[in-house]
Amino acid sequence: MLQRLRGPNLSFILGSLAFFVVVQILISTGLLNPYWQNILFWGAAMTMVSLGLNLIYGFNGQFSLGQFGFYAIGAYASADITYRWVRNDPSALVVVIFGSILALIFMLGISAFLRRFYGVATLTKFLFNLLAAVLGFFLAVRFINPAIGQPLYQALNGLPQGISQQIVFFLALVGGATLAGIVSYLFGIPVLELGSDYLGIATLGFTIIVKVLLDNTDTLLPFPEMKGARGMVGIPKWTTWPWVFVCFMAVVLVMRNLLHSSTGRAILSVREDERAAELVGINTASTKILAFVVGSVFAGLAGGIRAHDMAFLHPTMFGFLPSFNPLIIIVFGGLGSMTGTIITGFFWIFLLEGLLRLYLPEGFETWRFVVYPLVLLGMMLLRPQGLMGRYEIAFLRRPLPSLRVVKETPPTPAVAPKAEEVAV
Amino acid sequence: MSVAIETRRMEQRMIRRRNGMVLNRLSQAAFALAGILVFYAVARAAAANLGVFFQQVLNGFQLGFIYALVALGYTMVYGIVRLINFAHGDVFMVGAFTSFFTISLLNLHQWPSTVWPGMNPTLVMAIGTISVILFSMMICALLAVTIERFAYRPLRALPRITALITAIGVSFFLEYFGGLPFAFTNNYRTYPRPFEVFVLNAEMVPLVWLAVLWGVCVAAAIVYSVLKFLGQRGNIRAQAWQRNPLLQFGMLFGGFLGVVLTIVWLAPRFIGTAFELTASNAMLIIMGISIILLVVLQYIVRYTRIGKAMRASAYDKPTSRLMGINVDTVIAMTFALAGSLAGAGGVLYATAFKQVHHLMGIIPGLKSFVAAVIGGIGSIPGAFVGALTIGLVEVLSAGFISTPMRDAVAFSLLIIVLLIRPQGIFGEAPGEKV
Numbered sequence: 001m002l003q004r005l006r007g008p009n010l011s012f013i014l015g016s017l018a019f020f021v022v023v024q025i026l027i028s029t030g031l032l033n034p035y036w037q038n039i040l041f042w043g044a045a046m047t048m049v050s051l052g053l054n055l056i057y058g059f060n061g062q063f064s065l066g067q068f069g070f071y072a073i074g075a076y077a078s079a080d081i082t083y084r085w086v087r088n089d090p091s092a093l094v095v096v097i098f099g100s101i102l103a104l105i106f107m108l109g110i111s112a113f114l115r116r117f118y119g120v121a122t123l124t125k126f127l128f129n130l131l132a133a134v135l136g137f138f139l140a141v142r143f144i145n146p147a148i149g150q151p152l153y154q155a156l157n158g159l160p161q162g163i164s165q166q167i168v169f170f171l172a173l174v175g176g177a178t179l180a181g182i183v184s185y186l187f188g189i190p191v192l193e194l195g196s197d198y199l200g201i202a203t204l205g206f207t208i209i210v211k212v213l214l215d216n217t218d219t220l221l222p223f224p225e226m227k228g229a230r231g232m233v234g235i236p237k238w239t240t241w242p243w244v245f246v247c248f249m250a251v252v253l254v255m256r257n258l259l260h261s262s263t264g265r266a267i268l269s270v271r272e273d274e275r276a277a278e279l280v281g282i283n284t285a286s287t288k289i290l291a292f293v294v295g296s297v298f299a300g301l302a303g304g305i306r307a308h309d310m311a312f313l314h315p316t317m318f319g320f321l322p323s324f325n326p327l328i329i330i331v332f333g334g335l336g337s338m339t340g341t342i343i344t345g346f347f348w349i350f351l352l353e354g355l356l357r358l359y360l361p362e363g364f365e366t367w368r369f370v371v372y373p374l375v376l377l378g379m380m381l382l383r384p385q386g387l388m389g390r391y392e393i394a395f396l397r398r399p400l401p402s403l404r405v406v407k408e409t410p411p412t413p414a415v416a417p418k419a420e421e422v423a424v
Numbered sequence: 425m426s427v428a429i430e431t432r433r434m435e436q437r438m439i440r441r442r443n444g445m446v447l448n449r450l451s452q453a454a455f456a457l458a459g460i461l462v463f464y465a466v467a468r469a470a471a472a473n474l475g476v477f478f479q480q481v482l483n484g485f486q487l488g489f490i491y492a493l494v495a496l497g498y499t500m501v502y503g504i505v506r507l508i509n510f511a512h513g514d515v516f517m518v519g520a521f522t523s524f525f526t527i528s529l530l531n532l533h534q535w536p537s538t539v540w541p542g543m544n545p546t547l548v549m550a551i552g553t554i555s556v557i558l559f560s561m562m563i564c565a566l567l568a569v570t571i572e573r574f575a576y577r578p579l580r581a582l583p584r585i586t587a588l589i590t591a592i593g594v595s596f597f598l599e600y601f602g603g604l605p606f607a608f609t610n611n612y613r614t615y616p617r618p619f620e621v622f623v624l625n626a627e628m629v630p631l632v633w634l635a636v637l638w639g640v641c642v643a644a645a646i647v648y649s650v651l652k653f654l655g656q657r658g659n660i661r662a663q664a665w666q667r668n669p670l671l672q673f674g675m676l677f678g679g680f681l682g683v684v685l686t687i688v689w690l691a692p693r694f695i696g697t698a699f700e701l702t703a704s705n706a707m708l709i710i711m712g713i714s715i716i717l718l719v720v721l722q723y724i725v726r727y728t729r730i731g732k733a734m735r736a737s738a739y740d741k742p743t744s745r746l747m748g749i750n751v752d753t754v755i756a757m758t759f760a761l762a763g764s765l766a767g768a769g770g771v772l773y774a775t776a777f778k779q780v781h782h783l784m785g786i787i788p789g790l791k792s793f794v795a796a797v798i799g800g801i802g803s804i805p806g807a808f809v810g811a812l813t814i815g816l817v818e819v820l821s822a823g824f825i826s827t828p829m830r831d832a833v834a835f836s837l838l839i840i841v842l843l844i845r846p847q848g849i850f851g852e853a854p855g856e857k858v
Binding site for chain 1: 444451455506579583585594597600603604610786790793794828829831838842843846
């Protein structure tokens with residue numbers, strides 16, 4: 001008998017609201033200076049990325065190193081939307097939003113179509129979905145943008161300045177996250193078939209391909225405003241504490257509720273034993289893709305937050321070395337523990353960018369990256385299961401069966417096998 | 425009753441469903457067509473500019489052989505401990521820097537002339553270069569064994585992810601410790617080559633060399649095929665001789681150096697003088713040294729006690745322990761071999777590209793790893809073939825597709841190979857354990 005998941009209870013709601021209000025007061029009174037504010041927002045974004053990776057690797061057992069690729073896609077897509085918007089060009093907004101909608105509709109249609117066949121290979125699935133997505137975005141670029149781009153811009157600009165900005169920012173975040181989700185779906189179909197290490201290598205390859213593409217956005221891709229390896233400047237600085245808080249809480253709540261639903265049980269069972277999960281009737285392929293896509297959507301959302309906080313994007317932010325941060329965070333916090341990820345996510349950015357940068361003596365700046373692998377090595381040697389293991393705080397955990405429930409369950413069968421016999 | 429109705433409905437539904445094979449064939453055809461189109465476009469570009477093509481083939485060989493040395497380390501370590509040793513690329517960097525310091529501070533590449541003044545300069549160069557490489561190999565072997573002893577061995581009983589994270593940690597440590605001002609500093613530094621580099625042109629290639637190289641290659645190939653023929657008929661001695669490293673050496677050394685020299689010799693006759701083909705003696709030296717090291721490695725893995733122990737441990741560790749093999753020593757030896765090859769690779773890479781930097785190990789390390797995966801991880805010939813493939817593909821895509829995209833093309837190749845043949849070209853299909 002499954003226990004029902006507790007809803008957000010009063011103490012939780014009050015606690016998080018109090019936290020929100022306190023930080024907001026600190027920010028508006030200027031006690032939390034922009035530097036620490038930046039660290040806080042960055043920590044929240046990194047935690048969201050890491051939560052996504054924890055869903056993929058910690059809870060679903062699929063070793064992925066591609067999380068930063070989706071982070072980069074979300075960041076660049078949402079930054080491009082707002083960048084063009086403030087320069088009176090609604091095209092990016094229209095293309096990303098309507099293209100994503102069309103692509104999703106087409107991909108749903110393709111999935112329904114392919115379900116009428118049996119024995120469909122992964123490559124086939126991949127090709128048809130790819131074509132559907134490309135068609136969706138093509139239609140958006142070719143037909144929807146010329147038709148409704150300017151009217152939409154006029155309509156949104158007719159609203160008061162603050163409101164239209166918030167709407168556009170919301171759409172940019174959603175667009176970036178959706179784009180990351182669509183790309184991860186397309187990439188996940190063929191790649192999630194691979195085994196553990198091979199999946200890691202393929203996703204690492206994905207990160208590097210994304211980085212190389214970002215290096216050449218102005219020469220090879222038609223996005224001159226991203227300025228390739230020179231870095232994208234001029235992104236509006238729209239990220240505020242309410243936005244960060246809402247996105248962060250949304251990610252945490254979605255992940256918590258997902259993990260405690262029956263789909264979440266399926267996700268966990270794939271981690272424990274894929275073959276056994278398949279034998280009890282779980283569609284392991286679609287479960288893996290679901291976890292992968294949701295994790296990447298979190299990363300894309302975090303990318304939007306980060307882009308509008310920094311107001312500057314550079315491909316090296318998404319390069320090979322920083323792309324290990326989420327993995328390090330989740331292993332540090334404990335694979336399969338949301339609590340651990342949240343604690344270490346903030347702590348990691350605080351340690352790396354706040355503490356070590358400010359309090360190390362002059363000239364020891366470069367020692368930062370010598371100290372932090374040593375911390376990592378020490379952690380791995382002393383506590384390899386991570387800070388929290390698989391522990392969760394009460395809010396993120398299904399409550400333990402109470403006595404009442406134990407009474408309701410039927411008694412154990414009379415001829416239960418003895419423990420020794422089973423243990424053979 | 426309801427069960428029967430349900431079954432009939434299921435049957436009807438199955439009949440209505442169609443076979444997806446048609447769609448599969450269609451999409452396979454589409455992918456094949458896309459592949460052929462890309463190949464055709466590259467081939468057309470190559471045919472239009474034959475000089476660039478041959479130049480890139482030479483560069484690709486040079487790069488591929490260096491990757492092969494590093495890839496062998498990845499593949500051996502993965503084969504025996506199932507660990508993606510991310511620190512391997514940084515051992516490669518340390519190898520390059522070791523030779524940088526031994527050359528610039530100690531003048532190690534000229535020690536024969538200080539000991540015996542008036543020695544033949546070519547001989548001085550040869551002995552000096554070899555000793556520089558050997559010194560770097562030694563240091564890197566020590567480094568790799570140290571890393572194994574203190575970072576990986578305590579974690580061997582734990583889940584593999586801990587060792588992987590540790591490998592990443594060691595890698596970052598080497599990179600950024602190397603970047604400190606008193607170590608290697610974080611600037612690009614010009615690398616003093618251990619030998620004089622000169623450009624080869626067609627007049628400098630005597631036909632005798634060509635004849636000797638091709639003769640060695642063809643003779644080795646003939647002996648190999650005769651032995652193979654005899655071996656197939658059941659001659660056990662022939663089977664044993666067939667795997668002789670000397671035969672491999674003859675075929676590889678004669679073949680590859682022969683190809684390079686033939687291209688250099690033929691270039692002005694076929695391509696014309698419009699394109700200046702630059703091949704240097706560094707290219708030949710790099711390829712020669714790599715081939716020698718590869719053959720020595722093959723010999724060690726195939727014929728020595730430690731090599732046999734390595735293969736046994738890679739196959740089944742608990743049973744090897746029961747047979748009296750000290751698996752810990754074997755793993756340490758594997759790391760030493762891998763590290764020494766990476767060290768040699770670092771020296772050769774720095775010689776080829778003439779600069780060193782504390783982050784220079786990342787991308788070549790990753791590429792070599794990709795090469796090992798493409799060739800089939802755990803397989804030594806696979807690593808060699810994969811490295812040559814990656815080297816050629818990277819350099820050709822730089823020449824004919826777009827220079828900044830070379831990394832993306834190499835990794836796309838990796839993803840494509842993984843999708844078509846996940847175990848790599850030479851890898852064995854992984855048996856599923858239940």
